[in-house]
Amino acid sequence: MKTAEIAQRYLDYFEKNGHTIVPSASLVTDDPALLFTVAGMVPFIPYLSGDVPAPYPRAADNQKCIRTNDIEEVGKTPRHGTFFQMLGNWSFGDYFKEGAIRYAWELLTTSEEEGGLGFDPKDLWVTVYEEDDEAHDLWLRLTDLPEERIQRLGKDTNYWSTGLPGPAGPCSEIFFDRGPAYGIDGGPATDDDRYVEIWNLVFMQYEITDVRSKYDFTIVGELPNKNIDTGMGLERIAFLKQGVDNMYETDQVRPVLDAAVALSGKAYGADHDDDVRFRVVADHVRSSLMLLSDGVTPANEGRGYILRRLMRRVIRSMRLLGVDGPTFATLFAASRDAMKDAYPIVGADYDRLVTYALAEEATFLRTLAAGSENLDASIAAAKDAGGTTIGGAEAFLLHDTYGFPIDLTMEIVEEAGLTVDRDAFDTLMHEQRARAKADARSRKRQLADTSVYRDFRAKGETVFTGYTDWETESTVLGLLVDGAPAQRAVQGQIAEVILAETSLYAESGGQVADKGVIVGPGYELEVLDVQRPVPGLVSHTVEVTSGEVGVGQPATSVVDAVNRRAAQQAHSATHLVHAALRDTLGKSATQAGSLNRAGYMRFDFSWGQTLSEATKTEIEEIANNAVRDNLQVTTRVLPLDEAKAAGAMALFGEKYGDTVRMVDIGGPWSRELCGGTHVGSSAEIGLINLVGESSVGASTRRVEALVGLDAFRELAAERAIVSQLSTSLKTPKDQLASRVADLAASLKAAEKRIAQFEAKALESRLPELAGSAQATGAFRLVAQSLGVAASADDVRTLALQVRERVGAGAVIALGAVVGGRPVVIVATDDAARAAGAKAGVLAKNAAAVLGGGGGGRDDVAQGGGTDPDALPHALAAVTRALEIPGA
Template identity: 70%
Template sequence: MQTAEIRRRWLDYFGDRGHTVVPSASLVSDDPSLLFTVAGMVPFIPYLTGLVPTPYPRATSVQKCIRTNDIEEVGKTPRHGTFFQMNGNFSFGDYFKEEAIGYAWELLTSSEEAGGLAFDPADLWVTVYEEDDEAIALWKKIAGLPDERIQRLGKDTNYWHTGQPGPAGPCSEIFFDRGPAFGADGGPATDDDRYVEIWNLVFMQYQIENVRSKVDFDIVRELPNKNIDTGMGLERVAFLKQGVDNMYEIDQVRPVLDKAAELSGRRYGAVHDDDVRMRVIADHVRSSLMLMSDGVRPSNEGRGYILRRLLRRTVRSMRLLGVEGATFPQLFPESRDAMKSAYPEVETDFDRISRLAYAEEETFLRTLAAGTTILDEAVVTTRASSTGATPRLAGDTAFLLHDTFGFPIDLTLEIAAENGLDVDRSAFDSLMSEQRARAKADAKSRKVALADLSVYSDFRAKGETVFTGYDVLDTPTRVLGIIVDGVSADRAVAGDIAEVILAETSLYAESGGQDADAGTIVGAGFDLEVLDVQKPVKGLISHRVQVRSGEVGVGDSATSVVDPVYRRGATQAHSATHLIHAALREVLGPEAHQAGSYNKAGYMRLDFNWNQALSPATRGEIEEIANNAIRDDLPVVTRELALDEARSMGAMALFGEKYGETVRMVDIGGPWSRELCAGTHVGSSSQVGLINLISETSVGSTNRRVESLVGLDAFREFASERAIVAQLTSSLRAPREQLADRVGDLVANLKSAEKRIAEFERAQLSTRVPALLETATTIGDLTVVAQTVGALRSTDDLRSLVTSVRERLGSHSASVVALAADVSGKPAVIVATTESARGAGARAGQLAKGAAAVLGGGGGGKDDLAQGGGSDVGAIPQALAGIVAALRG
C-alpha cells in the first residue's frame, strides 16, 4: 500500500465521521517557542489548551513535521527520520476515550476493501498508563484484547503534558509486533525494535499545576471539556504495509537512496556503514526539500542553520561513499518526484528550491576543500603532540574552522571522531560565546518578551481584536485586559510598563515585515505611550505601553491614536518595498523573488533570491524604475478576496508566510506589482515621494539584500551627499565633473608616498639588527634573543625584524629569536627558531602561544615561526620572561 494511499484512507475515514479535514500547517511553526512544527498536534495547541476558541468540534489532518533532536540516530534505526508525517484526529470536548479507541481499532483492523488498513489484530499490542483502568476496560470491550497484550507503563512513557501548567492526561499507544526475527518476545515494555509504535492516543482530561518534571506534577482537577489528541506515524505504517525493513525504504524515500547507491557505485545492503550513509542521504534530502518548500533558506542561524546542517550532512555522507563532486542535481529531482503527489508545491516551486540547494552544495564543496585540508593537518599535529589516551583537538582550531571557513562544529566533531580524536568543545563554546557577546555589544532593541502565552487565553476567548487602522488613525474602544509583569492585572498606574488588550485598535501590530505603529492610547484620566504592538496569539493584538500619567483599568473607555507622521512614513516605506520588488523582477527576471523584508518610517530593506552581486549599472536601473513608478502616480488598490482567486490572478506570496482562506491583495499599477500583503500602503505611488537605494549586499550564498531610504529620509541623504560634493569641490579646487579624477590622483600619490615611507622604515629596521644580536644570551645549547623593540607600525615589520635576526645568527646554530612590540596599541610577539633549535625541542608555536596567554590573547603557528597577541601591552616583559623560562625548562 503506497504512502499516499494510506494518507488518503486516513483523511477519508475521519472525514466521513464528521471530522473537519484540516490541511497541513507549515513546517515553520507559529509557536514562538518552536523553530518547527515538531508534532501533528502543534497547530492545534491553541484549541487544545483553550487559548483560542475552537472553530470545529472535531478535526483530522496529516501534518508535516521536522525533528532533529535525534539526528545522530537517523539511518541507524528503522524509524528515526528528521521529516515525518503525523496522521491525527482531534476532539475538542466532543468525543472521548471510547470513541477514540473505537476509531483507531476499526481503521487499523478493517479490511482494505472496507477502507481500512487490514492489520491482523493478533499482531497488535497496546500500552496504557498504569492507573488508567478505564482505558484497559475499553480495550478489552472494543478490541477484545487479552490481558497479556495490554501493558501498563508509567508516567515517563504514557502520560502527556506540555511541561507547563495546563491540560494533561494519560496516553495509550498501539504497537505492531514485527515477529521473532526482529527481537525478543515480551511486548512493547521490552523497548525493542521488534515492537513498532504506530498510534498514540492522548486522553486530555486533567488540569495540572506545579510541574516539577515530566513525572512530577500536581493534578488539581478534571477538565470540564475533555479533549482527544491522537497521532499515527505515516512513515511507520507505510514501511509495515509495504513489507520493507525501515522507513528509508518506503516509496516516498527509497528513490533517493537508490540514486545515492547508483552515484556511488555501491550496493545497498552490502556494507552496514554504507547503508547508514545512504539512509541519511535519503532522509536529509527529503527533509531539506520540504523545508525549502515552506520557505526556509540555508543560513547560519535558527531554522536556516538546521537546513544547512541537513544539506551539509548529505554532502558529507556522499563523500564518505566516495563521491566528491556535486550530487544534488541528481538527488533532489528524485525526492521531488516521490513527494509531489502528496505535496504538489515541491514541483511547482522546484526551480527556486533547486537553486537554493545546488548553490549551497557548491559553496560547501569549496568549504570542505579548504577546511578539510586544515583539519587533516590539525589531526596529524594533535596526534603527534598528544600524551593522553584520547587525543584532543584544540577548541581554537575548531573555532577557526567554523569562523573563518564556515566549517560547522558538528562536522568537525564527526571527522575528529572518525580519526579517534575528541574535540575541546568547552573551549570552542567559550570562543563562540565571546563572539556572540561582541556581536551583540552594540545592539539595542526596544523589544521585550511578551507574557507567557497562557495569560492571553481569557482575552482571546472574548473574540478577535478588530483592526481599524486601514481606514482611520483614531479608534474609540474599550480596555479588555491589562498584563503587568506577565500576570493579568486590574489596572496599571503612572510609570508602569504594561501590556494592554483593546477590543478594537487602529495601531498596526508588527507583521509582514512592517514595524509596529507609534502612537498613544488615551482615555479619561490616563495617557499611555505605545512602545510596541504585537500579535502574541492568532487573532489577538497586544499593546506594550508605558503609563505616562494617570491610571488605566480594565473596562475603561479608551482611544487608540496612531502617530500620523510615523504612519505616513511607514506606508511610504512599505509601498516602496513593493516597488523595489517589482523593479528587481523587471530587471533580473521572475527568479529574483522576495525572501524577506523589513520596513519602517523612512527605511526599507528587501532580501531576494539571487546569487551574485548587482553591478552599479543594474542598481541604478532598479532605482530608476522604482522612481519612475513614483513619478507615474500609479494607483494603489487593496482588495480582500479568496486565496485561490488571488493566486489565480498572479498575486505573489512570500515564501514562509501563512495566509488564511481570505487574503488582502495589494496592486500597484495593476498587475505590475500584485502581492498578498496585510501592511499599510499609500493611496497612489506618487505619495512614496522618493527612493534612494543606499546599499546592496550578500546575506548568504543564494540571497542578496537591498536597502533604501524613502521619502524625506531619502531626500535628506541626497542633500547630505550634495553638501559633501560641494565641500570637496571647494577644498580640491576642482569642478564637480572632475572630482573623481582629482581624488584618484590624490589616492595614487598617497599610495606612492606610503610605499616610500615603508621602504625607508624597513631600511631603518635593518639598522637595529646588530644591537639586537648583542643582547643574545646562551641557555644550554641554545642562543636566545628575547627583547622588546618598542612601537612598530605593523606585525609585518616585527616579522621582518625577527627573521633578519635569525638569519644573522646563522641557520646552523641552535637559535631562538623572540621579539615583542606595541603595534597600534596592542601587544604582539613573534618567535622564530632554527632547525637545530627545533631538534633540541624548541617549538615556536608553543612558545608564542604561552606568551600570548600572558598578554591576554591567543596565538600559535608552526614550529619554525609563530606569533601571538593580546590586549595588555604592559605584560610584554613578563611574556618574554615566560619564553626564556620555558626554554630553560
C-alpha cells in the first residue's frame, strides 16, 4: 500500500465519520516558541487551548512536520526521521475517549477491501497512563484486546503536555508487534524496537500551571471543553504496510537512497555504517526539499540554520561514502519525483528550490576545502612537534568556524596516523549545547502566556476598519497590565488594550504596525505597538498619556495619517519592485521576505548572483514607470483557489485561509495576496529610489529603497554633495566621475612611489643590520626594530637579505610598525635550524609579547599583535628563546 493511499484512506474514513478535512499547515509555524511545526497538533493549539473558538467540532488532517531533536538517531532506528507526516483526528469539545478509541480501532482493524488499514488485532498492543482506569476499561469493552496486551505506563511515556502552562492530559498509545525476529517479548513496556508505536491518542482534559518540568506540574482543574488530539505516523504505517524494515525504504524515501547507492558505487545492506549514511542522505534530502518548498532558505541562524545543517549532513555522509563531488542535482531530483504527487509544489517550483540546494552544496564544498587546509596544517604541526594527537579545541574550532564535521575530522586525522582528543571536543560541544539550551529556555520563559487572551477572543474577532476608515469608534473589551487582566490603567502605565473594532493596522505581511492614539472620555493613549497575539484578535500596546482608561469605556482609535500614508507608499512600492524584479530577472525571482515602514522598503528575493548596475537601473526604471503611469490599485476578497487561478502570488511567511484579499496594481501586472494597506493609485507612491543591493544568503538577495519624500530627500542630499564636489574640484558635474578617477589614479601612483622610497630606505640599512650580528651560542643573531615600515613584505624581504649577509647560524628578527600594528619577521638559515632555531616557534614567542599570534615555516615566519610599544620586549623574547636548548 503506497504512502499516499494510506493517507487518503485515513482522511476518507474520518470524513465519512463527520470530520472536516483540514489541509496541512506550513512547516513554518506562527508559534513564537517553535521554529517549525514539530507535531500534528501545532496548528490546532489555539483551538485546543481554548484561546480561539474552533471553527469545527471535529477535524482530520495529514500534517507535514519537521523535528530535529533526535537527529543523531536518524538512520540508526527504523522510525526516526526529521521530516514526517502526522495523520490526526481532532475533537474540540465533541467526542472524547470512547469516540477516539472506537475510531482508531475500527480504522486499524477493518480490512483493506472495506477501506480500512487491515491490521490483524493479534499484532496490536496498547498502553495507557497508569492512573487512567477509564481508558483501560474502554479498551477492554470496545475491542477484543486481551488484558495482557494493555499495559499501564507512567507520566514519562503516557502523559502529554507542552512543557508550558496550558492544556494537558493522559494518553493511550497503540503499538504494532513486528514479531520475535525483531526483538524480545514483553510488549511496549520493554522499550524494544520490536514494538513500533503507530498511533497516540491524547485525552486533553486538564489545565496545568506552575510547570517545573514536562512531567512535574500542578493541575488547576479540568478544561471547559475536553479535547481529543491524536497522531498516527504515516511513515511508520507505510513501512509496516509495505513490508520493509524501516521508513527509509518506503516509496517516498527509498528512491533517494537508491540514487545515493548509485552515486557511491557501494551496496546497500553490505555494511552497517554505510547503511546508516545512506538512510541519513535519504531522510535529510527529503526534509531539505520540503523545507525549501515552504519558503525556508539556508542561513546561519534560526530555521535557515536547521536547513543548512541537514544539507551539510548529506554532503558529509556522501563524502564518507566515498563521493567528494557534487551530488545534490541527482539526489534532489530523486526526492522531487518521489514527493511531487503528494505535494505538487515540489514539482511545479523545483527549478527555484534546487537553485538554493545547489548553491548551498557549492558553498559547503568550498568550506570543506578551506577546513581541510587548516586541518592539514594542524596535522603537520602535531607531527613536527612529535605529537600523536590533535587537540579537542582545534577540532572544535574546525566544527564551529568552518562547519567541519567531527567524524570527517577524525577520519582524516586517523588516515594521517594521529588521533583526536574526542573527550575534550565533546566537552566543548556539551558546553555550547548547554548554552544554547539555556538561551532557548530563557526565550521560552519570556513568551507571553496566550491563555490571557482567551476570554477576549471568545467575544469574537477584532474588526479591522482601517482599509477605509482611519478613525473608528469602539469599546474597550479588555485591558492587560504587566501581562495580567486589569479593570483600568492610569496615567504613566503601559498596558495592552483590546477593542471590539480598530482602525489601527497590526504588524503583519512585512508591514509594520500603525502609529496613532486611542482616545475616550477623560483619557488619551499613545499607541506603541499593534499585534495579533492569537489569530483574530488585535492587541494595542499603549502608554496612558493622560487620564484613566477602564474596561467597558468608549474608545476611538485614530491613525497617524502621515505615518500611515508613508507606510502605504512603501508597501505598494514593494509590490511594484517585486513585479519589476520578475519582469527583469524572470519568474524564479520570488519573494523571500520583506519589510515596509514609512519611507522605506526592503525586499528579499531568490537569486544567486549580484545584480549589475545596469540591472538595478532597469528595475528602478520599471518600478518608477509604473508610478508615472498612475496604475489603479484595487482589492478583492475571494476564495483562495479562485485567487490562485487568477495568478495571484502568495507572499513568503503569510498564512492564508479559505478566503483571501487580492491586491492588483495595474490589473494582472502586479497581483498578490496581501492583507496590508495600500495607496489608491500608483502615482501616490511618488518616487522609488533603490539605495542598496546585497546578499543575505547563498541564493537570496536583498534590495532596499527609499520611497516618497524620503526618496526625494536622499536624492536632494546626493545632489548637494555633487554640487559641493563640482565647486571644490572646479569641474563640471558631468565630468566629475572622470576627474575623481584621475585623482584616485594619481593618489595610487604617489602611494606606490612613497612605498618604493620607503623600501629603498629600508634596503639602505642592510649593511648596518648585517654588521650588528652578535654571537649567541651557536647562532649569529640580529634583533632590531626598524621603526615604521610600509608593509610586512618589505620587512620580510630585508630579513631574508640580512640572513644571506650574516652567514652560517643566522637568526634574524626584525620588528616594525605597519599600519599602526607591530610586526616581527623571523628568518633562520640551515645551520641555525640544525642547531634548533625554528622561525615559527620564535615568531610565536614574539607575538605572545605583542598580544597577538604568529607562526609559519621553520625558515621564515611572522608574528604580530596590538601593542607597538612592546616591540623591544618581543625582540628580547626571541633572544631569550635562543638561550633555551631546543628553541
